[in-house]
Amino acid sequence: DVSDVPAVPEWLPDHLRADGIDSLYPPQAAAVEAGVTEGDSLVASIPTASGKTLIATLAMLAAARNGGKALYIVPLRALASEKKAEFEQFEQYGVSVGVSTGNYDSDGEWLAEKDIVVATSEKVDSLVRNGAPWLDRLDCVVADEVHLVDDPNRGPTLEVTLAKLRSRNPALQVVALSATIGNAGELAEWLDAELVDSSWRPIDLRKGVHYGQALHFDDGTQEELRVQSSEKPTAAIVRDTLRDTTEDGEVVEEGGSALVFVNSRRNAEAAARRLANVTSGELDGDELAALDEIAEEIRGVSDAETSDDLADAVAKGAAFHHAGLAPRHRELVEDAFRDRLVKCVCATPTLAAGVNTPSRRVVVRDWRRYSGDAGGMKPLSVLEVHQMMGRAGRPGMDPYGEAVLLANSHDELDELFERYVWADPEPVRSKLAAEPAMRTHLLATIASGFADSRDSLREFLEGTLYAAQTDEQGRLDRVMDDMLAYLRVNDFIEETDSGRLQATALGHTVSRLYLDPMSAATIIDGLRDADDPSALGLYHLVCRTPDMYQLYLRSGEREEFTMEAYEREGELPGDTPSEFEESRFDDWLSALKTAMLLEDWASETDEDRITDRYGVGPGDIRGKVDTAEWLLGAAESLAGELGLGSAVGVREAKKRVQYGVREELIDLAGVRNVGRKRARRLFEAGVETRSELRNAEKPVVLAALKGRRRTAETVLENAGHRDPDMDGVTPDPDAAPADDE
Numbered sequence: 001d002v003s004d005v006p007a008v009p010e011w012l013p014d015h016l017r018a019d020g021i022d023s024l025y026p027p028q029a030a031a032v033e034a035g036v037t038e039g040d041s042l043v044a045s046i047p048t049a050s051g052k053t054l055i056a057t058l059a060m061l062a063a064a065r066n067g068g069k070a071l072y073i074v075p076l077r078a079l080a081s082e083k084k085a086e087f088e089q090f091e092q093y094g095v096s097v098g099v100s101t102g103n104y105d106s107d108g109e110w111l112a113e114k115d116i117v118v119a120t121s122e123k124v125d126s127l128v129r130n131g132a133p134w135l136d137r138l139d140c141v142v143a144d145e146v147h148l149v150d151d152p153n154r155g156p157t158l159e160v161t162l163a164k165l166r167s168r169n170p171a172l173q174v175v176a177l178s179a180t181i182g183n184a185g186e187l188a189e190w191l192d193a194e195l196v197d198s199s200w201r202p203i204d205l206r207k208g209v210h211y212g213q214a215l216h217f218d219d220g221t222q223e224e225l226r227v228q229s230s231e232k233p234t235a236a237i238v239r240d241t242l243r244d245t246t247e248d249g250e251v252v253e254e255g256g257s258a259l260v261f262v263n264s265r266r267n268a269e270a271a272a273r274r275l276a277n278v279t280s281g282e283l284d285g286d287e288l289a290a291l292d293e294i295a296e297e298i299r300g301v302s303d304a305e306t307s308d309d310l311a312d313a314v315a316k317g318a319a320f321h322h323a324g325l326a327p328r329h330r331e332l333v334e335d336a337f338r339d340r341l342v343k344c345v346c347a348t349p350t351l352a353a354g355v356n357t358p359s360r361r362v363v364v365r366d367w368r369r370y371s372g373d374a375g376g377m378k379p380l381s382v383l384e385v386h387q388m389m390g391r392a393g394r395p396g397m398d399p400y401g402e403a404v405l406l407a408n409s410h411d412e413l414d415e416l417f418e419r420y421v422w423a424d425p426e427p428v429r430s431k432l433a434a435e436p437a438m439r440t441h442l443l444a445t446i447a448s449g450f451a452d453s454r455d456s457l458r459e460f461l462e463g464t465l466y467a468a469q470t471d472e473q474g475r476l477d478r479v480m481d482d483m484l485a486y487l488r489v490n491d492f493i494e495e496t497d498s499g500r501l502q503a504t505a506l507g508h509t510v511s512r513l514y515l516d517p518m519s520a521a522t523i524i525d526g527l528r529d530a531d532d533p534s535a536l537g538l539y540h541l542v543c544r545t546p547d548m549y550q551l552y553l554r555s556g557e558r559e560e561f562t563m564e565a566y567e568r569e570g571e572l573p574g575d576t577p578s579e580f581e582e583s584r585f586d587d588w589l590s591a592l593k594t595a596m597l598l599e600d601w602a603s604e605t606d607e608d609r610i611t612d613r614y615g616v617g618p619g620d621i622r623g624k625v626d627t628a629e630w631l632l633g634a635a636e637s638l639a640g641e642l643g644l645g646s647a648v649g650v651r652e653a654k655k656r657v658q659y660g661v662r663e664e665l666i667d668l669a670g671v672r673n674v675g676r677k678r679a680r681r682l683f684e685a686g687v688e689t690r691s692e693l694r695n696a697e698k699p700v701v702l703a704a705l706k707g708r709r710r711t712a713e714t715v716l717e718n719a720g721h722r723d724p725d726m727d728g729v730t731p732d733p734d735a736a737p738a739d740d741e
């Protein structure tokens with residue numbers, strides 16, 4: 001019973017009961033038994049939706065009751081505000097909550113006053129780097145989704161952050177929440193923590209695969225779907241889920257709901273649009289009215305196209321859900337799904353862990369996703385697929401949850417059973433030994449003054465999961481020494497007369513910029529080599545760094561890009577490697593292909609043309625653009641730091657990528673809500689700069705924005721127009737540029 005939990009605030013049991021939580025789930029009870037409310041560290045490895053958050057909440061509230069302070073580390077920015085909102089329910093009892101996701105270069109002093117702080121691991125890492133003093137006063141730190149230490153990109157940051165927090169404060173309580181993994185015991189050992197490793201779920205789960213118009217489940221049963229002609233499998237499954245029928249085809253009242261996982265934001269949006277045609281047929285008048293209201297609210301959240309697309313889907317009972325949504329959008333979608341108004345949500349796997357939206361059925365439509373580094377499609381891990389599947393089954397509403405993958409052939413049916421349904425999740429392995437991670441974190445550790453000698457570095461590394469997992473003697477030393485030598489050669493660290501290691505001014509900048517030191521070294525070399533590099537040259541330069549995932553060359557493209565490489569050799573900083581150095585030359589070409597994609601984007605080429613030309617998805621363009629923008633920003637800082645003349649050119653190249661526009665539109669596209677297409681249309685209508693927009697004739701602007709009044713008003717307002725009101729304004733027909741969309 002919830003009143004038997006020791007050491008928590010006395011208001012808590014009543015609060016939980018009011019929330020429908022009368023007794024603890026077995027893994028939660030085990031966590032309390034293990035001392036989680038009494039300051040003991042814990043690793044809880046339990047299935048999705050089995051109440052991990054409450055375990056952390058109990059620990060944090062127990063700490064807060066004694067005047068202590070807790071830190072909750074989330075893996076994604078998008079989850080931070082969600083968790084904060086969840087913990088804010090305790091503010092009525094005097095527990096204060098703060099969230100920190102923003103700038104990487106402040107010490108977040110205002111957070112010192114909060115009882116509970118929510119932050120991403122990158123943010124905590126940077127707080128440590130910036131020496132936030134309140135971190136030493138922490139009593140409890142929660143690591144949500146700790147199995148992500150396995151992630152090659154972000155895992156080492158989480159791992160190192162936990163190690164740093166623990167080494168500053170050996171009495172710190174660590175509560176690590178993990179999906180079910182193969183080696184939870186190892187994590188517990190690393191963190192000197194108790195272990196709760198359970199497969200208990202609040203509701204049964206049947207896993208299976210869809211093939212040939214039937215669902216095949218792991219208990220051996222099959223369920224035929226009635227399929228309408230030419231209907232795709234996902235649509236058929238969703239239809240079947242919504243309209244529960246008895247043996248004789250009678251429709252049963254209580255319909256289910258479906259969560260569909262796809263591999264990109266764009267696909268989530270497309271799937272929602274398509275599945276809305278399925279859900280719309282299942283709505284009654286009351287539901288339609290309620291959905292209309294929600295759709296209106298969604299439209300009001302922002303003027304972005306996403307708002308409209310989402311609202312259109314929601315009005316028909318479907319929705320998409322991905323990290324690109326505004327927090328308010330996500331909230332509205334999740335609430336509407338829980339209220340069973342929205343019947344089907346299409347989501348990206350990134351958020352599988354975060355979507356707190358149980359559903360009758362889960363469809364894992366795409367079990368491969370675009371992978372930055374392999375250029376092609378990569379299968380999801382068992383862990384990820386199980387996490388998605390774990391969202392099936394609404395406690396108290398469904399007899400059990402059902403989760404299926406989709407197979408296209410009989411062979412694939414067998415393969416998917418082997419690969420995912422029967423398979424156990426992978427063990428989690430530290431990725432810290434990878435050179436980029438080691439370089440980055442060693443520099444950060446030295447720059448933040450955390451360690452100032454080989455010995456103290458060594459001692460710190462001993463506290464990482466990597467050290468706990470590696471059994472190869474001497475390997476840690478070897479990797480460390482190689483990396484220290486690299487940092488020294490590149491002038492990022494130096495040894496003082498007394499033999500202490502310290503970061504140089506340049507090293508501090510690199511660490512603050514959050515760059516892989518090798519990326520910084522590449523960029524510095526390139527900028528020193530070229531006085532006035534072209535945009536393509538700069539794009540190529542940042543595409544050569546290990547912080548950019550390059551596009552792969554498809555067969556036949558080698559010749560094409562070899563020609564381009566010679567044609568544009570003069571623009572590329574540094575020397576073209578010899579064709580005989582095959583792998584370096586291929587890297588060079590891959591970087592060129594990636595750089596040309598960026599150049600096309602920054603020349604206002606249509607997204608569709610770019611996806612065709614480079615054989616990529618729209619999400620890839622976004623990914624490259626975001627990374628390039630960040631790297632060019634870093635290049636700008638480095639050029640400034642070193643007093644190189646190219647800083648201005650770098651800045652311009654960055655703006656062009658950021659907005660996806662040619663030079664002449666940079667100013668205009670910088671106005672919020674304008675964007676590349678609208679900027680071009682305004683430009684063609686004679687409104688060429690931000691200040692011209694501020695003083696523009698309203699009919700001209702309205703015509704250029706295709707008569708969309710709300711958009712025109714917002715844009716004018718953002719430009720600082722004195723009277724953006726469009727009431728009664730009619731578009732000027734002469735000012736409307738030719739339709740280009």
Ligand code: ADP
Pocket residue numbers: 020021022023024025028047048049050051052053054356
């Ligand atoms: P996880 O973090 O493990 O994925 P959550 O913490 O989101 O799962 O919990 C899933 C749902 O279960 C939440 O809606 C939560 O309110 C509910 N829940 C958690 N613990 C209990 C409990 N002891 N009794 C009833 N419901 C619970």
